Amino acid sequence: MKILLKGIEFDDNVSVAGYQSRGGYESFRKALSMSPDSVVDEVKKSGLRGRGGAGFPTGIKWSFFIPRKTEKPIYLIINADESEPGTFKDRLIMERNPHLLLEGILCGAWALQAQKTFIYIRGEYAYPYTVMKQAIKECYEKGLLGQNILGSGFSHDVIIHRGAGAYICGEETALMNSLEGKKGQPRLKPPFPAGYGLYGMPTNINNVETICNIPFIVQNGGDAYFKIGVEKSSGTKLISASGHIKKPGIYEVEMGYPLLDFINNECGGMLEGRKIKCIIPGGSSTPVMTGEELVGVNLDYESMRLAGSSLGCAGFMVLDDTADMVEVLLNLTKFYAHESCGQCTPCREGGHWIEKIVQRIADGQGRPEDIALIQSVCGQIAGHTICAFGDTMVMPYQSILKKFASEFEAKISLNPNSLVAKSKRLAVLQENQL
Amino acid sequence: MSINLSSEALVRVEELKNYYPSKKSAVMPLLQLVQEELGKISEEGILWVAEQVEMSPVHVRELVTFYSMYTTKERGQYHFQVCRTLSCAVMGEGSKKICQAIEKRCDVKEKAVSANGLWSFEQVECLGSCGTGPMCEINDTYFENLTTEKITEIINLIEQEKPDLKFSTKKDALGSGLKNYSPSAVYTKE
Numbered sequence: 001m002k003i004l005l006k007g008i009e010f011d012d013n014v015s016v017a018g019y020q021s022r023g024g025y026e027s028f029r030k031a032l033s034m035s036p037d038s039v040v041d042e043v044k045k046s047g048l049r050g051r052g053g054a055g056f057p058t059g060i061k062w063s064f065f066i067p068r069k070t071e072k073p074i075y076l077i078i079n080a081d082e083s084e085p086g087t088f089k090d091r092l093i094m095e096r097n098p099h100l101l102l103e104g105i106l107c108g109a110w111a112l113q114a115q116k117t118f119i120y121i122r123g124e125y126a127y128p129y130t131v132m133k134q135a136i137k138e139c140y141e142k143g144l145l146g147q148n149i150l151g152s153g154f155s156h157d158v159i160i161h162r163g164a165g166a167y168i169c170g171e172e173t174a175l176m177n178s179l180e181g182k183k184g185q186p187r188l189k190p191p192f193p194a195g196y197g198l199y200g201m202p203t204n205i206n207n208v209e210t211i212c213n214i215p216f217i218v219q220n221g222g223d224a225y226f227k228i229g230v231e232k233s234s235g236t237k238l239i240s241a242s243g244h245i246k247k248p249g250i251y252e253v254e255m256g257y258p259l260l261d262f263i264n265n266e267c268g269g270m271l272e273g274r275k276i277k278c279i280i281p282g283g284s285s286t287p288v289m290t291g292e293e294l295v296g297v298n299l300d301y302e303s304m305r306l307a308g309s310s311l312g313c314a315g316f317m318v319l320d321d322t323a324d325m326v327e328v329l330l331n332l333t334k335f336y337a338h339e340s341c342g343q344c345t346p347c348r349e350g351g352h353w354i355e356k357i358v359q360r361i362a363d364g365q366g367r368p369e370d371i372a373l374i375q376s377v378c379g380q381i382a383g384h385t386i387c388a389f390g391d392t393m394v395m396p397y398q399s400i401l402k403k404f405a406s407e408f409e410a411k412i413s414l415n416p417n418s419l420v421a422k423s424k425r426l427a428v429l430q431e432n433q434l
Numbered sequence: 435m436s437i438n439l440s441s442e443a444l445v446r447v448e449e450l451k452n453y454y455p456s457k458k459s460a461v462m463p464l465l466q467l468v469q470e471e472l473g474k475i476s477e478e479g480i481l482w483v484a485e486q487v488e489m490s491p492v493h494v495r496e497l498v499t500f501y502s503m504y505t506t507k508e509r510g511q512y513h514f515q516v517c518r519t520l521s522c523a524v525m526g527e528g529s530k531k532i533c534q535a536i537e538k539r540c541d542v543k544e545k546a547v548s549a550n551g552l553w554s555f556e557q558v559e560c561l562g563s564c565g566t567g568p569m570c571e572i573n574d575t576y577f578e579n580l581t582t583e584k585i586t587e588i589i590n591l592i593e594q595e596k597p598d599l600k601f602s603t604k605k606d607a608l609g610s611g612l613k614n615y616s617p618s619a620v621y622t623k624e
Contacts, residue, residue: 008621085519085560092620116455123466123503124561126574126601126608127617133606159454164462164501167559181458181487183500199455242521242564249565250620284520284560315564317521331520335559341500 001228003216003236004209005252008096014131016138019099027215031107032152037066039111045222047234052079052207053313055301061204064194065112073115075198076108077205080121081163081170084283085335086315089238090208092250094128098135104211107218109156112204116157120175123164132160167339171387172205185343186387209238229255233300241267243318244274255300262299263318274320282312284332285392287399325404326411330358336393344385350377351393366412371401435481439471446604447486461487461494465504467603474505510547510554512592515571519560522567527581529568533557535582539589566619574601575611578619
């Protein structure tokens, strides 16, 4: 079943003509023949959930704009600031299927009666940016964007904006601030973007992959989409697979596909003679799952949640038994310490504290109390910050420490200094008692 | 405040200022443009951009330090950014080996420029190329599925060909690139 990767094998897919030769822009024509409200209804029926990580139902998000009472322009933002470690799916869509994204945008813009769309693409994606820019230019030339599109009376503009290397700009309100020319630091919510978003206008934000599902839903109806996948997670999902597997890459699977089958079939299994140790399933900001925990788990939001983790944006990082979990945790702490936007103290300071502690464990200077210390700092970060960055940062930390505690303890116990220090402290205590 | 920009760039500046609903939104592409033209964002560059978008200089300065793609220091003609995040660190030979190979071949230390001004190098966070790790971005072009052998070969080729690996905001396009290397390997036909 190919919805999102349809046509990517053809090089001419990046042109309007090539895309149209495979049925492209037919969905948008159909959307124009429907009322905007009925497009929203179809999306609601489809059960489509946001693919950026949170899994919020897209149809419900769109229905915040009904009844259409506002006199202000409505903006649509496409979040293409794909920076979650382990995730590279949107890049493939933009490089090989840019018109699917633009058709999704047009359908969405019609449904929301949006005036402008802003695509926020991460700065490092220079090549996908050039492909998108070219595709947008061609759409303007062919009358698919601009004034009075296809003679319908509907007008729409697409603005594409490059980021400049800040992970936090993937957070929706940080993204809006960045677009407005400010530092990419998240805003307090409420007010929510649907009421007060970009430039203070009602704004809807969708991930690239989410909006790319819309043409299929418009074309085939919400019910047809709902039948794909499983009940609470309909449709297909792009999985970005990386790590110690034979065939890393991007795969489109139906929701509900067994996780182990995915690793063994699509990914070609583990590298020769290696055993699966753990996976970080949803991009680095999700709890780690050990090899044993993967049995019976399926690739959908509910199943992953029941297994104690999250599908997130499906950036699968598969690690085998050669992985040193102290090094893995150190790698992640460096990422989050660097990427904290610096707005809230717990996240800005705590991230660096944890990095320092893990660094000393990795250097063989760990102290027996360090694991508890990290856990305590994690507890002080989660829930105490403006955005979800702090919460998502501690999720992999806490789960790695819990599930691989023995590796950390083993490394700490090898530190002679810490034992010496401990006995010295004990001696001082005893002396004082005497 | 005036800085030395090409006439082509100045045309682009006016376009960018009118591209967004608000002039202030053009601050990021303008900083990008200044960096491309002058190799770094100097204090003069900050003042000039601030004037163009009608923002206070301190606000623009704040952006330059906030976003990691902007630099206030001169870089080498070819700037290596090696991804050090998890997937790239564990796949293949791992990113550490790639860094060592660059340091050795180019005789350059991290966050410094080589004596001949050709190379500079730093480690960065995830570049969205996890399935094709380890990888490295040279100027604005991705080089993926690296091995120590392959990165050394790429450096040799760069030295011979002196390709344009930069993204140009003026043309909205990547440079000609290295011969026989496609700009992206995220999708490979089997």
